[in-house]
Amino acid sequence: MGLLWRYWVLLGVGLWMAGCTTVPVTGRSQFNFMGEGQEMQLGFSEFEKMKKELPVSKDAQANAMVERVGRRIAAVAQSDMPKAQWEFILFESPDANAFCLPGGKVGIYTGILPITKDEAGLATVMGHEVAHAVARHGGARMSQAAGLQVLGVGVGLASASSKYRDLFNAGYGMGSQLAVALPHSRMQEAEADEIGLQYMALAGYPPSASIGFWQRFGEFNRSKGGNTAWFLRTHPTDEQRVENLRRLLPKAESMYRPQP
Numbered sequence: 437m438g439l440l441w442r443y444w445v446l447l448g449v450g451l452w453m454a455g456c457t458t459v460p461v462t463g464r465s466q467f468n469f470m471g472e473g474q475e476m477q478l479g480f481s482e483f484e485k486m487k488k489e490l491p492v493s494k495d496a497q498a499n500a501m502v503e504r505v506g507r508r509i510a511a512v513a514q515s516d517m518p519k520a521q522w523e524f525i526l527f528e529s530p531d532a533n534a535f536c537l538p539g540g541k542v543g544i545y546t547g548i549l550p551i552t553k554d555e556a557g558l559a560t561v562m563g564h565e566v567a568h569a570v571a572r573h574g575g576a577r578m579s580q581a582a583g584l585q586v587l588g589v590g591v592g593l594a595s596a597s598s599k600y601r602d603l604f605n606a607g608y609g610m611g612s613q614l615a616v617a618l619p620h621s622r623m624q625e626a627e628a629d630e631i632g633l634q635y636m637a638l639a640g641y642p643p644s645a646s647i648g649f650w651q652r653f654g655e656f657n658r659s660k661g662g663n664t665a666w667f668l669r670t671h672p673t674d675e676q677r678v679e680n681l682r683r684l685l686p687k688a689e690s691m692y693r694p695q696p
């Protein structure tokens with residue numbers, strides 16, 4: 437019995453060390469039990485599935501804008517996610533939503549465009565979502581949820597199992613009820629804001645535009661009323677986010693280079 441206990445502790449420590457990763461830009465350490473390559477494979481296959489299930493926008497102008505802003509953010513983030521295979525898709529959906537899956541698969545919903553308003557607003561959203569992907573926040577959420585399970589079943593978790601896929605979707609806030617139970621934490625949101633602000637500045641968008649976007653997004657959420665209860669529990673309040681952004685703004689402003 438005593439030996440078995442030691443075995444599990446050693447296995448746990450080993451897994452922890454194997455899964456310890458460093459977030460680019462901020463240098464923070466976090467635990468990701470799934471390898472980057474595996475995360476990317478799941479990201480690619482989930483994105484293909486979404487493209488089949490959700491209608492893609494036929495608005496040529498809006499598509500061109502998403503592609504243009506996306507390419508500029510990607511050019512800046514590339515060195516932090518060198519294996520990325522970037523793709524930017526505008527989905528036709530009333531939801532005010534956006535995401536970036538591992539490996540640089542970015543989805544924007546048309547419902548968020550009235551809130552982003554202009555290219556700098558869109559750059560705020562894309563910088564933020566790409567930052568979540570670069571920092572592998574979805575994988576970290578998945579790891580938290582799976583932590584005890586992984587120890588329970590040892591290392592025999594098959595990469596293609598549906599359990600794995602469910603955890604992945606939950607970690608990335610996609611497709612399952614669990615998604616609602618695993619929203620980004622305040623810490624992850626603040627980190628994505630910090631990295632995203634630098635990305636948009638380096639990509640040539642005025643970082644101060646982020647304040648306006650998050651204020652509009654806050655108004656939008658308030659106008660939606662009771663629907664946001666779960667969201668407010670873990671997300672920073674709009675005031676906290678804007679305050680945090682104002683604190684981060686001087687550094688981002690110093691990185692800002694307007695593009696010709």
Ligand SMILES: [Zn+2]
Pocket residue numbers: 564568620624625628
């Ligand atoms: Zn976020």
